[in-house]
Structure formats: structure tokens, C-alpha cells
Amino acid sequence: MNAPILSSLKINLPTPAGALETFVLSEPRAYPEKASRAFNRVAFAAAHVVADARAANDPWIDCSLDWDRTIAYREYLWGLGLGVAEAMDTAQRGMGLDWPTSLELIERAVNASKAWTAREGRPALIAAGCGTDQLDLGLGNLGLGNLGQRKSGQAYSIDAVIRAYEEQMAAIEKAGGRLIIMASRALARIARSPADYERVYDRVLAQAREPVIIHWLGEMFDPMLAGYWGSADHLAAMQVALGVINAHAAKVDGVKISLLDQEKEILMRRQLAKGVRMYTGDDFNYARLIAGDEKGCSDALLGIFDAIAPAASAALAALTTGDDATFEAILAPTVPLSRHIFQAPTRFYKTGVVFMAYLNSHQDHFVMVGGQQSARSIVHLAQLFRLADRAGLLRDPDMARRRMVRVLALHGIA
Secondary structure (H helix, E strand, O other): OOOOEEEEEEEEEEOOOOOEEEEEEEOOOOOOOOOOOOOOOOEEEEOOOOEOOOOOOOOOOOOOEOHHHHHHHHHHHHHOOOEEEEOOHHHOEOOOEOHHHHHHHHHHHHHHHHHHHHHHOOOOOEEEEEOOOOOOOOOOOOOOOHHHOOOOOOOOOHHHHHHHHHHHHHHHHHOOOEEEEOOOHHHHHHOOOHHHHHHHHHHHHHHOOOOEEEEEEOOOOOHHHOOHHHOOOHHHHHHHHHHHHHHOHHHEEEEEEEOOOHHHHHHHHOOOOOOOEEEEOOOOOHHHHHHOEOOEOOEEEEOHHHHOHHHHHHHHHHHHOOOHHHHHHHHOOHHHHHHHHOOOOHHHHHHHHHHHHHHOOOOOOOOOHHHHHHHOOHHHHHHHHHHHHHOOOOOOHHHHHHHHHHHHHHOOOO
16 A cells, blocks of 8 residues: 655656656655564665765775764664674675775674664674675776776685685674675686585585575676576576585574575575575565465565665564564565666666665765766666655655755756
């Protein structure tokens, strides 16, 4: 059900046909500002970062964050009962956020989680991305070479990939963080067979201090991860991943699968060793996957939960009390928004996530690390505005309208 219309608030928005049409805004939905109970699903929001818009830097090369606003957003997510998946692809890891800045982000966020827990008297769940992005693949800070052209990069060995993982593992564990083992572009480039993946993950998992989350990020999110696990066939790759995970079940808390295919996620979920969680990374079909079926359900580690955090929190609270109908009713209008934000080319979804934060006044500007605010068109952003409004997710419609007007003006639309 769409939110009630506010006839007094209107805005002219561009259409795909190049025209302008008048859009009438809706009342925001009333969601609790704080979670009142623990949920019956483990739910992480992969959190975005707030760029320092005033930094004197070269945006395509340097990485400058507004630390206060970035940490404040994590505290907002914890207040809603959501965990924070830190320094993941939603934070532009590999698309503007480099490893040194990622480590500082992880250190600051872990410290903030401890302070929040002490202050609020309930846990602030956090886990952090551990990858191999310190290796120079000649791709630049945006995952691209100069002016978008890929370079050849340096050749690396499997042992070098293992050492890179070990370096990041040691740094994150020293900071007090739990590990999310991210997919490695370097490994995808040099692996010659599934055995190479098995060798790397065997070494990495054997050294983890506590159970980790393994992230299988599909090529729709990062084209440089095509053929991960040694096969372009997702079902064949799945068997390799399952072999690694189930062989190390005591060291694996769960796996996040990001293939935007609910049937593949359900198939994999049913083959996981007992006690290993499936964290849905499906930003198209999360409602059904979290709700589950008679054979099981998925927990959540989702980029879209950053953008729809109040709705996600309220829906999970309803599910926890057994109110499946309310769970479905809350999330249903968020799905068209999510499918729009994550439409192909999916790797640019971060622009929509940050735009939502801007519209809802979690940050004062629409500037992103690496200049990625330019990755989506004004027509795309206008449709995002419509869908966010209809989902009741613009918490102050008049402020959101005024901010949308500013962005329109930058695109020459009065």
C-alpha cells in the first residue's frame, strides 16, 4: 500500500522521454526511531561512507571521509537494531575506498561500536570486510585505470593473494573486528582452477580466530569477479564454494551470496552444513528469502538495508513477533525501490544508497568518494525519488523535495 498523498507538496521531475512531469509527494510512514527488541534474524546493513566534500583533494585518486557523519550513520543503524557490515562494497570498497582508509574506518567503527554498547546497554553488531585490495592490479582507486582504461597491473601468485588476506586479517582482528572474507579480484584474475580457490580459502579459514562470514559477490556487482570459484557456471561454482564452507564449518558463521537469484540462494542454503547461516545478499528478493519456507530461512547482509533501514527494522520486529502479514506489507513497497537502485549496471547502486541518505538529511551533500555521484543519470535519480516517496521512506518530504530541487538545478532543470 502506498503512503497517503500530500497534495500541497509537488515537484517537477524529468521522465525518460525528456519531458517534465509534476509529482505529488506522500506522507512518510511512521516507523519507530529505535528498535525495542532483538530480532529473530541476524540482520546486517552494509553501510555507506560519507565523503568529505570540503577536502582539497583529487576525487578520482584520493579518498577523504567525513568521519563524524560516517560514524553517526553507523550509530543510527545500531539504534534500529541492525548490525553494520563495515568496509564492504556498499562503502565503495574497490570503487574509491582504498585499503588504508578502509582499515581506519574499521578501527573507528569498532571503537564506536564498543562505546555505543557501553552507552546503550545492548550490543552493536559489527563485522568488517577482509580482502586483497592492497594488491596493485593496475586498476586505480576506482577499480579502473586512468580515464577508465584498464591497465595490465602486476602479476601475482596464489601465495601473494594468501599473504594479502593474512595481512588484512591480522589488522582487522587486532582492531577487534569480526571478519567478512570478501571475494578477491586478484584471485579471480590468476586462479586457473577450483583448486586454487580451495588452497586460498583453506589457508585463510584455518587462521581465523573466530567464525567468519564468506562473501560470494557475483559479477553483476563486480565484473572483475566473473568466474569466481573457478567456473562461469554458478551451479558448478556453488559446489566448489560449498565444499570449502562445509569442510570448515566450525570456522564459518555464514555465507553471503550476492547473485540476485533467489532460487540459487535457496538451493545453496539447503546444502550448507548444520549451523552455517545463509546471509541473503539478494537486493531483489530479500523479503521472500528472509521470511523463508518450511525448510529454512536466510538471515540478511544487505546494501539496501542501508537505504531502507527504518522499514527493515520495523519489518524484522514484526517478523519476530510472528506477524508475517505486517512484515510483508512493510517490505513490499521497498522492493521496487531496491530493484531500481540495484538495476544494471548493478555496481553503481552505491549512488542510489548515498542519494537516499542525502534526501533524508543524514548528510549535507550529494558528493561521493571517487566522484561516484555521477554514476547514475538525473532520470534515474528522479525515479528513485518517486519510488522512495511511494514507499514512505522520505522522512521529511518537504526537505527531501528541496534537496531534490537542488540536484535538478545542477542538471539544468529549473
